[in-house]
Amino acid sequence: MNTGRSEPKLEQTTDVSAGQDEMTLQSDADATTTAEKESDAARPRRFVLPQAMDEDDEDNAAIERLLMRFDQSKSSATATAARRSSNLQRLPCAEKDFTEDEKKKPRFRWYHAIFLFSIASLIVSLLQLFTAPPFGVWMTSAEIEEIGIAPEGGCEDGLEHCICPRETICATNMYSIVLLTLARCSAFFDYPLYMMMFLSKCHNINNICRRTVLREWIDFADMHKVHKLFGVVVGIETMSHSFFHMLRWGLNGDISLLWETNTGITGLITVIITPLIAWPMVVPALKQNMQFELRKGLHYLAVVWAMALLWHAPSRIYYLIGIPALIYALDYFFGFFMRNTLIENAHFERYGENGVALHFKNPDKWGDKPKTSYVYIMCPWISKNQWHAFTMFPEPTKENHTMLCIGASGDWTKELHNKIKVPSFKSLYVQGPYLSEFSDKAVTTSNAIAVASGIGITPTLSLMLNYAGKKRVNIIWMCRDAGLVEYILHKVDIEVITKNSYAFIYYTGKRELALPKNLPVNLFIFTCRPKLEDTITGIVTSIHSGEDLPEELYASQLEIANVPFKKRMQVALIRVLEIYGADEMFEYAVEQTQKEVFHHAKDESEMHEYDPEAVPLKGNPRRRRHSMLSFPEDAVSLEGLGAMIAEFCGGIGEYSSADLKEVFSLIDRYGTGFIDREDYDAFLVVLTKKDSKRQSANSKELATHIDRMLTKSLQTKSMHGLSVHKSFHQGRRSSLQETVNLMKSMINESDSKGIFRDWSIFYCGGSNGIKKNLKEIAKKYGLAFAVEKFDW
Secondary structure (H helix, E strand, C coil): CECCCCCCCCCCCCCCCCCCCCECCCCCCCCCCCCCCCCCCCCCCCCCCCCCCCHHHHHHHHHHHHHHHHHHHHHHHHHHHHHHCCCCCCCCCCCCCCCHHHHCCCCCCHHHHHHHHHHHHHHHHHHHHCCCCCCCCEEEHHHHHHHCCCCCCCCCCCCCEEECCCHHHCECCHHHHHHHHHHHHHHHHHHHHHHHHHHCCCHHHHHHHCCCHHHHCCCHHHHHHHHHHHHHHHHHHHHHHHHHHHHHHHHCCCCCHHHHCHHHHHHHHHHHHHHHHHHHHHCHHHHHHCCHHHHHHHHCCHHHHHHHHHCCCCCCHHHHCHHHHHHHHHHHHHHHHHCEEEEEEEEEEEEECCEEEEEEECCHHHCCCCCCEEEEEECCCCCCCCCEEEECEECCCCCCEEEEEEECCCHHHHHHHHHCCCCEEEEEEEEEEEECCHHHHCCCCCEEEEEEEHHHHHHHHHHHHHHCCCCEEEEEEEECCHHHHHHHHHHCCHHHHHCCCCEEEEECCCCCCCCCCCCCCCEEEECCCCCHHHHHHHHHHHHHHCCCCCHHHHHHHHHHHCCCHHHHHHHHHHHHHHHCCHHHHHHHHHHHHHHHHHHHHHHHHHHCCCCCCCCCCCCCHHHHHHCCCCCCCCCEEHHHHHHHHHHHHCCCCCECHHHHHHHHHHHCCCCCCEECHHHHHHHHHHHHCCCCCCCCHHHHHHHHHHHHHHHHHHHHHCCCCHHHHHHHHHHHHHHHHHHHHHHHCCCCCCCCCCHHHHEEEEEEECCHHHHHHHHHHHHHHCCEEEEEECCC
16 A cells, blocks of 8 residues: 555654653644645646547546446445444443542652651751850840840840841841741741752753662652642742741831842842742643743743852852752753754654654664653754753654654744645754653553543553553543544554553544544544543453443444545545645645656666667656656646655555556546646545635536546445445454454453452543543542643
């Protein structure tokens, strides 16, 4: 079968380390269409070979050939669709009571222990405030009066002891002591969190530690969660710390300390930029309405924030912040200079109406990279300052190659999509790879259910490839991007990845899918949203019982899989026209035709130098004839049309060379071996039933004639019946037995009690609703649950 370019099979990302804060959100938003370019080019001139066949005779002969091919394709599609039926019933869900106690059971994570250090630091602060020198600052009124800093000379309100070691932390009355205590305790509590905020972003150190024995005590996959949690706490307490200090200064008439002292100025800087650093990353309204590049740029103000803190309280923070910040800087520059690689010839192509696929050969220094990883990429022809993270997917058909899927969701990704008008090779820089969160804890049991939404399918498939043949990982994928679904199905061998598991795709987009002809027996596609609990429990009970999934699921699958070849080709070309436009495709076909004619003319001229008897002329006579013609402008040959479909369609809507030749022969009414723009528009109308802006009356008449002949022939031939129906039922019986055998091979022979004990769920995507639903299901049935969500 002709599948177009010899492309590698299928990602991302997620934009993604999915779940990393530098990753660009990969949305599965509704696909957008590309408007066709307007053109005022004149109609190409008609050209005819000297010995051209009679027009009507050639049309009739071509139509007969085309009708025969379509009839064969219909019979094949009918037999293929029959494999999707089943009469097996689903078993009830596992009997396990769901109690509120189970739901509210707390979970202790390793990073919660950091708060113990915060509490210890807070206790040190209290001891320092209320113990006498030299350890503390709790001084008598006479000692303070001797220092001469307090405005009133000593303690006020009749207090015998108060605090005033220096001007900025002088509290000589009761309310000042309370406010100073609150301010100091909030700062001391944050000291361990300051350190972890910087250390949690040391990706290279983190990557190394995840391969050591430390991973048995510290889950390094939690580092982004640690950064986010501690960042929220520090953001709140930084504001409260500044508020209590400024309130104390204001009440005591010392507000001028805010701009007259080093402590006041550095504190003012931190209190101004803290909301700019933290809020855009955690406040939902700001995350949704602010561009990623702006939020990311503001987040880098953390460098200014850290510098201000170093001079805010040099006696302590200089070391508590300075050392972790220095480690972070060294880690960052090591990754930037030592783990950065220029990819000079990366292949970019659109994978649908709203995304771009990127392919490149792995750099030599990567070695044996882990399969579930992410990389940062920088495209200098878009921006030299922006790095975005995406999940990697190893290409099954190309050794040592990687692929990324990039959905057009933000400004950078949309600009990338706009620049890739046609498949092309461009340069980019790649930094990494780094282990993603899924690498450590996603699959902790022998059986698992991977749930993905939208572009979250790329890290999910990467993880499944890692466990292929080792663990039984079933997949549930929800997506409304038709182009992404089609691309994955044609680039990834789902049957090989799942092997003894199920793959469910719930497609909720608007247009029809152009599916491969032969879907795997364990792959099912539905045009609806899933009932996740029913689907998950159905998978578990079916695998453990050996019986199949409900009959209703197979009936839904039939509606999509039972598509004849003509309809399949229609949907495929409609899809391509939405992505690239008819003008772009025609121009490419003309260019490829000119190249093909030139090469054949060159070959013929070289062969004239030899004795024709010694070197017999070989090849297709029709191709040789091209070079002898006075080649017309804006004309497309069979080879040019095939190159255009191969380049723009790839494997979407599979076709054979014979299929393409029959269609071409039908449109090439004069038998010249070329079609002009009018013929090309008629070709599109026939297969897409979509009027082109450039259609003339003759083209529309031709399209209507061919369509009427095809429809009439298919209706007549479908009644020839017996042999077709016989093969239909034979195919149904054989496919049903194949499904039963597949299910029996997946039966777990162990005790049926507690069947959910050896199951886990992991989710990758950006939906809060799906995450919440899965979390409830996991708690209800006692399933292990892991998430890699695009919520940074």
